[in-house]
Amino acid sequence: MPSGSPKRGSQSAASLAVWPPTAQCCLMFTFLQVGGCILAVIFCELGPLHTAVHHAQDELALFKVARWVLVLPWILMLIIHAAERYRRTPRTRVLVISGVAMMEFSIAISYYTMLAYGYGVAFQNQRSSDGRPIYTLRWLGWTFAIPTLLFMNMYPIMDTHPPLDVAARIFPQQAVTAAYCLACWLGCILYNPSVGWALIALGCIAYIVQVVDEVVLVCDHLLKSTQPVVKGYSIILVQCIFVIYTCVYLMGNLGFASSYACQRFYTVSDLSLKSCMAGLHVLCWWKDERDLREAEKAE
Numbered sequence: 413m414p415s416g417s418p419k420r421g422s423q424s425a426a427s428l429a430v431w432p433p434t435a436q437c438c439l440m441f442t443f444l445q446v447g448g449c450i451l452a453v454i455f456c457e458l459g460p461l462h463t464a465v466h467h468a469q470d471e472l473a474l475f476k477v478a479r480w481v482l483v484l485p486w487i488l489m490l491i492i493h494a495a496e497r498y499r500r501t502p503r504t505r506v507l508v509i510s511g512v513a514m515m516e517f518s519i520a521i522s523y524y525t526m527l528a529y530g531y532g533v534a535f536q537n538q539r540s541s542d543g544r545p546i547y548t549l550r551w552l553g554w555t556f557a558i559p560t561l562l563f564m565n566m567y568p569i570m571d572t573h574p575p576l577d578v579a580a581r582i583f584p585q586q587a588v589t590a591a592y593c594l595a596c597w598l599g600c601i602l603y604n605p606s607v608g609w610a611l612i613a614l615g616c617i618a619y620i621v622q623v624v625d626e627v628v629l630v631c632d633h634l635l636k637s638t639q640p641v642v643k644g645y646s647i648i649l650v651q652c653i654f655v656i657y658t659c660v661y662l663m664g665n666l667g668f669a670s671s672y673a674c675q676r677f678y679t680v681s682d683l684s685l686k687s688c689m690a691g692l693h694v695l696c697w698w699k700d701e702r703d704l705r706e707a708e709k710a711e
Contacts, residue, residue: 431584434625438584441618445591448611449598456604462534462545471545471675472528478679479524485687486517492694506694508575509564513690516560520682523553535601539608540664544671550678551597558593559586561689562626565650568693569630569637581629585622592618600665612665619658623651639696646692653685 431439493510496502526532526549534545562585563578570578592615599611630647634640657678664674 431581432625432628434621434628435581435584437621438588438618438625441614441621442584442587442591445588445595445611445614445618448614449591449594452598452602452604452607452611456602456607459536459538459601459603462536462543468545468671470672472530474672474675474679475524475528478683479521479528481683482517482521482524482686485690486514486521489513489517489690489694504575505571506698509567509690509693512560512564512567513686513694516557516564516686516690519553519557519560520686523549524679537600537665538603539600539605539612540671541667542671544664546597546600548597551593555590555593558589561650561686562586562589564689564693565647566626566629568643568696569633569640569647571637585625585629588618588622592616592622596661612662616658616662619654626651639699642692642696646689650685650689653681657681 489510493507493514496506496510523532527547532545532547532549534547536543537546562582566582566585567575567578570581573581595611595615595618599608599615602608602611626647630644634644634647637643660669660674660677663669664671
């Protein structure tokens with residue numbers, strides 16, 4: 413039986429069964445974005461594929477490097493997970509966070525491998541003046557990777573709850589995040605500029621709504637968790653990177669950043685953020701379990 417399992421008696425899991433108004437707003441914006449995307453696909457024309465993507469050798473080179481670099485932390489997480497699995501008393505928290513980190517790296521490795529070989533399904537970006545490629549596969553990868561990263565970020569502050577309860581509470585955030593990835597991608601490839609920018613604006617507003625619900629969640633649980641300072645700083649770090657992501661995305665569409673500069677930022681931040689978050693949380697769980705064992709011995 414894994415040790416270090418959350419104690420249900422300290423907080424009622426039933427408190428997570430009813431989503432607060434901010435989480436319900438996340439669901440509302442999820443439906444708005446999905447509905448808007450469906451209507452846009454039905455009534456608006458999509459732009460053409462980017463036929464010269466194979467000539468963007470500098471961007472393809474970035475993707476080739478990224479997929480190999482991401483293999484290293486994936487292997488490290490695999491070793492940690494396997495070592496923990498075969499302990500006499502495996503620790504639930506370490507198993508969960510290392511398993512989720514492996515899934516996060518696997519998603520990134522998959523889409524970077526496809527991108528490296530020119531299979532990114534690149535469309536011409538209709539919102540930028542230079543018709544730069546917008547890689548569908550990257551945005552599809554983000555649709556799964558960012559919600560997974562949200563779980564990696566929120567699970568540590570809810571360490572008195574089982575993983576499934578945490579997943580249920582943050583599901584509205586994950587749903588609206590996946591939806592704004594879809595909306596911001598589609599907004600770039602539609603011929604109609606009004607509808608395109610409307611979807612992009614809706615995606616940006618949805619991101620703000622997700623952040624508000626995250627703030628509510630953090631305020632409810634952070635101070636009740638172990639090591640709140642470290643976990644709080646990790647949450648701030650992720651949100652700062654996401655804000656910069658949004659700014660780079662908008663700057664690229666408005667012509668203030670080149671296609672290569674945007675792809676380089678996305679790639680470097682993917683590598684560094686995912687690796688740092690995985691390592692930080694594994695170390696946090698190890699320290700938590702050590703402190704827990706020392707407290708039990710003291711009793």
